[in-house]
Amino acid sequence: MHKLIVALLGLLMATPGLAQTTPAIDIASWKGQQAGAPTQVLTLGSSHLGQMETVVAGEMLVPLLDKLAAFKPEMITYEGISGEQCDAFRRYPARYPGMFETYCWPLDDAVKATGLDLAAAMVEIDRTLANWPAAPTAAQRRHLAAVFIAAGDRPSARVQWLQLAPEERTTGDGVDAALLAILTPKAGKQSESYAIAAALAAKLGLQRVYPVDDHTADAVQAEGGAGFDPYMENFWKGSQSALVDGLRQREAGLKSGGDVLTYFRLLNQPEMLREFVRVDQQRAMQTASPQNYGRMYFAWWETRNLRMVSHIRAAFAAHPGARVLNVVGASHKPFYDAYLTLMGDVVLVDIETILR
Numbered sequence: 001m002h003k004l005i006v007a008l009l010g011l012l013m014a015t016p017g018l019a020q021t022t023p024a025i026d027i028a029s030w031k032g033q034q035a036g037a038p039t040q041v042l043t044l045g046s047s048h049l050g051q052m053e054t055v056v057a058g059e060m061l062v063p064l065l066d067k068l069a070a071f072k073p074e075m076i077t078y079e080g081i082s083g084e085q086c087d088a089f090r091r092y093p094a095r096y097p098g099m100f101e102t103y104c105w106p107l108d109d110a111v112k113a114t115g116l117d118l119a120a121a122m123v124e125i126d127r128t129l130a131n132w133p134a135a136p137t138a139a140q141r142r143h144l145a146a147v148f149i150a151a152g153d154r155p156s157a158r159v160q161w162l163q164l165a166p167e168e169r170t171t172g173d174g175v176d177a178a179l180l181a182i183l184t185p186k187a188g189k190q191s192e193s194y195a196i197a198a199a200l201a202a203k204l205g206l207q208r209v210y211p212v213d214d215h216t217a218d219a220v221q222a223e224g225g226a227g228f229d230p231y232m233e234n235f236w237k238g239s240q241s242a243l244v245d246g247l248r249q250r251e252a253g254l255k256s257g258g259d260v261l262t263y264f265r266l267l268n269q270p271e272m273l274r275e276f277v278r279v280d281q282q283r284a285m286q287t288a289s290p291q292n293y294g295r296m297y298f299a300w301w302e303t304r305n306l307r308m309v310s311h312i313r314a315a316f317a318a319h320p321g322a323r324v325l326n327v328v329g330a331s332h333k334p335f336y337d338a339y340l341t342l343m344g345d346v347v348l349v350d351i352e353t354i355l356r
Contacts, residue, residue: 030344037321041312041340042071042349045268045330046192047251054254055188057195063257064264065200067355073204073325077312078197079332080211083107083118083152088216095219103215109178110150121150129207138168145183146174148208155198155209157183162202197327212311212326217303224296231293232284239279243272261355268351273334280331305335312336313343320345 031038049056081089086104089096111117116124124147133140141160148157161169161183171180185194197209221228247266254260266272281301284294308328316324326336333351341348 027344028342031347034320034345038345038347039316039320039322039324040349041316041324041326041346042073042351042354043326043328043333043336043340044068044196044264044351045273045333046196046264046327047267048191048329049195050189050191052189053252056254056260057188057190060254060257060260061195061199063261064355065196065203067261068196068200068325069203071325071349071354072323073200074206074322075210075316075319075324076197076201076206077210077212077315077324077326077328078155078193079213079308079328080153080155080193081213081215082211082311083122085214085216086152087118095222096216097222099215099218103213105149105152105154107150107152109176109182110146113176113179114146114150114174116147116150118151121147125151125208132207138164139173142168142170142173142175144207146179149179149182153208153211154182155193155211156207158185158194158198159201159206159208162199163205192327197325200325210311210315212308212315212328214304214307214311217300217307220296220300220303224291224293227291228293228296231289231291232297235284235287235294235297236280239283241275241279243275244279247272265352265355267330268333268355270352273330276331277334302335305332306339308332309336309339312340323349 081103086100089100089104093100107118110121114121125144128140128144128147136144141164145157145160148154148160162185169180169183171177175183193209201207201209247263250263250266254263281298285298287294312324312326316322328336337348340346
């Protein structure tokens with residue numbers, strides 16, 4: 001009899017539609033029960049500024065940065081790959097072909113300038129920040145900026161650099177000519193990791209930003225074989241949305257800080273975010289193909305975002321009750337919010353209210 005029951009249970013679990021289960025716990029229902037204040041998390045959906053036709057930087061971003069500064073974030077994350085993950089890409093090129101070259105910076109110049117490899121640089125960052133003074137010297141900031149570059153975290157290096165007086169942005173303390181070129185902001189297009197996340201962190205007197213992107217899930221796409229990429233390229237050609245097209249037209253006409261703030265308000269509206277998902281991930285999941293490429297794509301996207309959110313969670317784990325700002329591509333924001341709201345001691349802050 002026991003073997004029969006086990007066999008029937010196995011059949012029920014293996015047969016779609018016959019049995020479903022309800023999780024034993026609902027962690028989201030724990031909200032308000034935590035010891036102390038909840039962690040407040042705000043996510044700004046952004047366009048990839050470096051890929052836009054219009055140059056959006058400097059004064060054009062001031063109104064947006066002022067709105068975000070009013071939230072007073074104590075931690076800021078950005079859509080970038082950590083030095084640790086880049087090291088894995090470098091070590092395992094067969095599993096992650098071309099990914100180091102696509103998403104990471106070579107560290108040779110930083111190793112030469114600082115004498116620190118990646119592992120040593122990470123230790124030095126922790127040691128330095130653990131003993132960081134209230135009023136750091138210019139030499140300390142230059143040193144930490146150089147070490148951040150050696151750890152593969154250039155946006156955090158920019159945070160230190162921007163807090164130096166212009167005349168102190170020189171070589172020395174680990175910064176040589178090669179690193180000085182990396183640290184010096186270039187005119188023209190910048191990514192949101194620098195122009196928003198790092199710039200805001202420096203404005204608020206923070207010491208770093210946190211990379212939380214994750215492309216280890218790209219191995220899922222590789223499992224699709226040679227037919228996956230052509231299928232997805234053809235799939236995206238079929239994406240149609242008047243709402244998204246209208247946003248793209250507005251993007252091309254940005255001329256002032258007011259225009260940029262209005263653009264970001266539209267970009268972060270729930271209706272717009274739902275439309276991004278509808279024409280891409282949701283449509284892919286619902287579109288049949290012999291190879292199930294659409295569902296594989298959706299699985300990749302979910303895996304990537306779950307891992308990104310886990311990096312965010314790890315970043316503020318030792319800072320319960322903090323105010324956290326995430327700066328990420330807008331198509332990630334709906335998934336960030338969906339996963340973060342499941343956490344029992346986290347409350348989501350409404351970006352529309354902040355940008356109002």
